[in-house]
Amino acid sequence: MADVLTVAGLKAYYQTNYFGVQREVRAVDDISITVRADEVYGIAGESSSGKTTLIKTFAGAIHPPLRIVGGSMRYRFDGQEIDPYAVSAEELNRLRWRHVSYIMQGSMSVLNPVRRIHRSFADFAFSHMDLPKARFWQAVEEHLERLSLSPDVLRGYPHELSGGMRQRVTIALATVCRPGFIIADEPTTALDVVVQKDVLALLDDIRRTLKSSVVFVTHDMSVHANMADRIGIMYAGRIVEEGPTRALFTAPKHPYTAHLVASLPRIGDATRKPALGGRPPALSDPPGGCRFHPRCPLAIDKCRTEVPPLETVGADHRSACWRSAEVEPLTPPSGASGEEVA
Amino acid sequence: MFHIIRDLLRFNREFAIGVAFLGLIVVYSLLSFVSPIDPDIQFMEFPDLPPSGEYWFGTNSRGQDLFWQLTFAFRNTLGFGIMVAAFSRVISITVGLVSGYVGGAVDRVLMVINDVFVTLPLLPVLLVFFFVLGDSLNTINLALLMACLGWPFDARLIRSITLGLRHREFTRHAMFSGMSPLKIMFEEHLPYVMPVVFATAMANMLWAIGVEVTLAVLGFTNINLATVGTTIYWANNHSAMIVGVWWWIVIPVVLVVMLFIGLYLLAVSLNEYIDPRSRLRRMGG
Amino acid sequence: MRTYGFFVLKRFGQLLIVVFLGVSATFFITHLSPLDPVEQTMGRLTRQSGFSPEAQEAMRAALTELYGTDKPLLEQFYSFWSRLVRGDMGPSLLAFPTPALRLVKRALPWTVGLLTTTVLITWTVGNLLGGLAGYFQNSRLLKAFGVFAIGVQPIPYYIVAFIMLILFGFLWPVLPISGGAGMFVEPGWNIHYALSIVHHSILPASSIVVVGLGTWFLGMRALVSNVVTEDYVTYAEFGGVESRKIVGSYVIRNAMIPQLTALAMVLGGVFSGTIITEEVFSYPGVGTLLIDAVNAGDYTLVLAVTSISIATVATAIFVIDLLYPLLDPRVRVR
Numbered sequence: 001m002a003d004v005l006t007v008a009g010l011k012a013y014y015q016t017n018y019f020g021v022q023r024e025v026r027a028v029d030d031i032s033i034t035v036r037a038d039e040v041y042g043i044a045g046e047s048s049s050g051k052t053t054l055i056k057t058f059a060g061a062i063h064p065p066l067r068i069v070g071g072s073m074r075y076r077f078d079g080q081e082i083d084p085y086a087v088s089a090e091e092l093n094r095l096r097w098r099h100v101s102y103i104m105q106g107s108m109s110v111l112n113p114v115r116r117i118h119r120s121f122a123d124f125a126f127s128h129m130d131l132p133k134a135r136f137w138q139a140v141e142e143h144l145e146r147l148s149l150s151p152d153v154l155r156g157y158p159h160e161l162s163g164g165m166r167q168r169v170t171i172a173l174a175t176v177c178r179p180g181f182i183i184a185d186e187p188t189t190a191l192d193v194v195v196q197k198d199v200l201a202l203l204d205d206i207r208r209t210l211k212s213s214v215v216f217v218t219h220d221m222s223v224h225a226n227m228a229d230r231i232g233i234m235y236a237g238r239i240v241e242e243g244p245t246r247a248l249f250t251a252p253k254h255p256y257t258a259h260l261v262a263s264l265p266r267i268g269d270a271t272r273k274p275a276l277g278g279r280p281p282a283l284s285d286p287p288g289g290c291r292f293h294p295r296c297p298l299a300i301d302k303c304r305t306e307v308p309p310l311e312t313v314g315a316d317h318r319s320a321c322w323r324s325a326e327v328e329p330l331t332p333p334s335g336a337s338g339e340e341v342a
Numbered sequence: 343m344f345h346i347i348r349d350l351l352r353f354n355r356e357f358a359i360g361v362a363f364l365g366l367i368v369v370y371s372l373l374s375f376v377s378p379i380d381p382d383i384q385f386m387e388f389p390d391l392p393p394s395g396e397y398w399f400g401t402n403s404r405g406q407d408l409f410w411q412l413t414f415a416f417r418n419t420l421g422f423g424i425m426v427a428a429f430s431r432v433i434s435i436t437v438g439l440v441s442g443y444v445g446g447a448v449d450r451v452l453m454v455i456n457d458v459f460v461t462l463p464l465l466p467v468l469l470v471f472f473f474v475l476g477d478s479l480n481t482i483n484l485a486l487l488m489a490c491l492g493w494p495f496d497a498r499l500i501r502s503i504t505l506g507l508r509h510r511e512f513t514r515h516a517m518f519s520g521m522s523p524l525k526i527m528f529e530e531h532l533p534y535v536m537p538v539v540f541a542t543a544m545a546n547m548l549w550a551i552g553v554e555v556t557l558a559v560l561g562f563t564n565i566n567l568a569t570v571g572t573t574i575y576w577a578n579n580h581s582a583m584i585v586g587v588w589w590w591i592v593i594p595v596v597l598v599v600m601l602f603i604g605l606y607l608l609a610v611s612l613n614e615y616i617d618p619r620s621r622l623r624r625m626g627g
Numbered sequence: 628m629r630t631y632g633f634f635v636l637k638r639f640g641q642l643l644i645v646v647f648l649g650v651s652a653t654f655f656i657t658h659l660s661p662l663d664p665v666e667q668t669m670g671r672l673t674r675q676s677g678f679s680p681e682a683q684e685a686m687r688a689a690l691t692e693l694y695g696t697d698k699p700l701l702e703q704f705y706s707f708w709s710r711l712v713r714g715d716m717g718p719s720l721l722a723f724p725t726p727a728l729r730l731v732k733r734a735l736p737w738t739v740g741l742l743t744t745t746v747l748i749t750w751t752v753g754n755l756l757g758g759l760a761g762y763f764q765n766s767r768l769l770k771a772f773g774v775f776a777i778g779v780q781p782i783p784y785y786i787v788a789f790i791m792l793i794l795f796g797f798l799w800p801v802l803p804i805s806g807g808a809g810m811f812v813e814p815g816w817n818i819h820y821a822l823s824i825v826h827h828s829i830l831p832a833s834s835i836v837v838v839g840l841g842t843w844f845l846g847m848r849a850l851v852s853n854v855v856t857e858d859y860v861t862y863a864e865f866g867g868v869e870s871r872k873i874v875g876s877y878v879i880r881n882a883m884i885p886q887l888t889a890l891a892m893v894l895g896g897v898f899s900g901t902i903i904t905e906e907v908f909s910y911p912g913v914g915t916l917l918i919d920a921v922n923a924g925d926y927t928l929v930l931a932v933t934s935i936s937i938a939t940v941a942t943a944i945f946v947i948d949l950l951y952p953l954l955d956p957r958v959r960v961r
Contacts, residue, residue: 096865097867112881115877591793
């Protein structure tokens with residue numbers, strides 16, 4: 001399979017200077033991943049692990065104080081390579097929506113509150129679709145119908161729609177140009193569980209139809225379990241483990257992944273989940289060595305001083321841990337006694 | 343406190359310029375305490391002398407040394423501004439804290455009154471008071487009156503802060519430990535609104551001085567008290583511009599504009615420091 | 628549309644309350660005055676021409692009847708309102724026996740014209756420039772304008788008008804510095820009169836505009852720096868929406884909403900500023916009329932001008948409030 005996005009050694013820092021106090025927050029620190037054609041790549045991690053910043057850099061939506069400090073990034077569409085940070089603003093604009101589109105966190109506020117929804121569709125999609133007006137609106141309505149949305153929503157304002165409807169409209173807006181690459185940032189976080197399931201099904205459905213790649217960010221491991229083909233686990237600005245979903249859930253090779261996976265509730269499992277002590281580190285002053293070492297049950301002296309590289313530990317499976325061979329899944333074998341009721 | 347001021351001076355150009363302008367005017371007005379002349383006595387010098395080594399700001403048509411005369415004018419004007427700001431702080435803090443903390447019907451009534459005051463065009467109202475009170479509208483009365491008219495914007499701001507504080511944990515603690523509402527308001531909540539009180543005091547002084555100048559120039563204040571407004575009033579009265587005694591007008595206008603800009607920059611930069619996202623507070627007047 | 632009707636009704640109720648409270652307060656304040664309108668009028672009339680003692684007595688009786696000063700305050704209050712509703716506030720003293728309201732009616736169009744024009748210009752241009760300055764933060768020209776605005780905005784209307792008067796009245800006398808129209812131009816619907824009005828309004832209007840422009844510019848610039856961080860702006864930028872459209876329909880369009888509220892809040896202040904500017908340029912509006920009335924001790928006229936001023940400002944705010952739902956579709960459902 002061809003790679004659609006190749007990222008190597010990417011570093012993006014927030015650099016601020018407020019009343020003479022200089023701060024540098026290393027939200028994305030030396031990340032290398034690839035996203036293949038027609039796959040769902042999930043990015044998981046706690047809040048403030050840098051995952052939203054990472055996909056902002058994918059989306060080319062970088063504004064000061066956030067700056068790209070190092071590394072490279074390349075998209076490949078129709079056999080052409082594009083570095084979104086090297087091309088002109090016009091070329092970047094052509095890339096947008098046509099090839100790369102974005103479903104942003106917080107469906108409540110991504111649509112202009114004072115503009116009717118059809119205006120938003122025109123603003124975002126019209127110039128990217130090269131269609132005459134009448135054909136354009138026909139395409140939009142067909143697209144909405146494919147997503148089981150009534151074309152009537154076009155006439156309304158965002159505040160007139162429920163949260164779930166608004167997120168569907170946003171997904172429709174993001175996919176109307178049939179992009180090859182879709183970035184989705186916590187698309188279901190603000191929604192209630194039933195609507196969540198609907199929206200995910202919708203997203204999966206449209207992705208299959210369009211055969212696009214999706215980079216999908218959420219802290220919710222159950223969503224990853226259902227959606228992703230491969231998952232990258234982020235901790236404190238770095239990828240600590242990456243692998244096929246099944247391998248990651250059944251045989252995690254990083255203690256942090258093991259914790260994330262174990263925190264998933266399973267039907268019939270009444271054991272108390274082992275809680276991870278401590279907090280994620282401040283990205284302005286991360287601990288040396290492996291950034292996870294202060295919270296890691298397996299930490300040894302080497303972890304405190306040397307940064308573990310991301311190394312292949314299995315088929316398509318990489319982990320950044322000095323003791324990856326010793327990591328065991330934390331989930332007890334099913335059927336174990338449930339004395340401690342959570 | 344001290345290091346905040348130091349940081350602001352070092353990193354906020356607006357604050358630094360504001361402090362410089364205001365400081366200059368304050369020092370200048372303080373010179374009045376060592377003034378060799380009495381501001382109420384006229385024709386001690388030759389009238390209409392242009393600025394020179396001997397008379398830095400020249401003399402006016404009433405035979406007064408303008409340099410020393412203006413030190414008194416600025417002292418009185420600044421004093422007036424401080425008085426109005428202090429009085430109206432009392433009202434706006436009280437209304438803001440009570441409205442925000444007590445809430446309910448009290449809040450609604452206070453906010454309706456607030457709305458009326460916001461809507462009123464103040465200048466006609468002040469003129470009505472001058473019309474009624476005439477000469478008994480002295481400086482203190484005028485300051486009190488303006489304080490009564492100039493509180494609503496700030497009260498609204500303080501109210502919105504107090505509304506947020508009401509639901510905080512420490513307020514509930516204080517309530518359950520049997521602290522009286524008055525004590526909660528003035529001992530627990532007041533410290534939180536103090537930064538805003540300082541920033542709005544600058545803006546309020548600015549407004550008060552602006553109105554004072556306006557009223558005085560029209561001759562609607564005590565014209566025998568040296569202020570910036572009455573200085574311009576007398577200059578107009580003697581047709582200073584027409585007879586060519588331009589320094590009588592230009593110098594006080596330049597100085598008072600510096601005062602306005604200084605106060606404004608202080609208000610803006612303090613506001614920005616308290617709440618970087620805050621909007622600039624606008625005033626009419 | 629039913630909700631909009633309800634909204635209008637509610638606002639109209641608020642308008643009535645504000646006008647009633649404001650005008651009543653003015654009435655009571657003026658009636659606490661030690662000045663007796665009857666004696667004031669008498670003094671002024673008898674000073675001008677010789678009246679026989681009998682004629683004076685008859686006149687005093689007539690005036691007492693007219694002003695109703697012998698009746699208790701509440702009764703005066705009632706009759707004041709009933710006469711005001713009928714559009715009668717008694718004769719002015721300044722131009723006795725012309726009814727005070729007729730003088731106000733003559734002056735009001737000048738003030739309203741000046742106020743409307745300047746508010747429209749300052750609000751539109753100030754917000755547009757401020758919006759651009761907030762979005763394109765590196766533009767040198769807009770930065771320079773920001774410095775200018777900070778320098779001018781805090782100066783009171785009077786001082787700005789006064790500086791304009793000195794600049795264009797004495798140093799470079801190219802514009803008329805007093806009056807509403809040329810003395811020798813025939814009033815009426817003709818081009819000369821209209822041009823003369825425009826010509827005479829340049830100085831007073833531009834002095835108000837200079838102050839107001841800075842206010843809106845700075846306010847909008849600050850607002851925009853908040854709005855640009857909103858999700859819908861970030862999203863539109865990512866979506867490759869034309870930047871002209873982002874500035875106009877996304878950023879400025881949304882930042883305009885609080886600016887309309889702000890307009891309602893500061894309108895009273897702008898009105899005061901207009902009044903004082905009129906006085907500086909002897910513009911024939913209600914400001915000049917009011918100050919003349921105060922100087923002449925004209926009791927009725929002061930009350931009339933102030934009441935009408937309060938009502939005018941309150942009505943203007945009412946109109947602004949009505950525009951609000953048109954600008955923000957979210958209020959319509961509330």
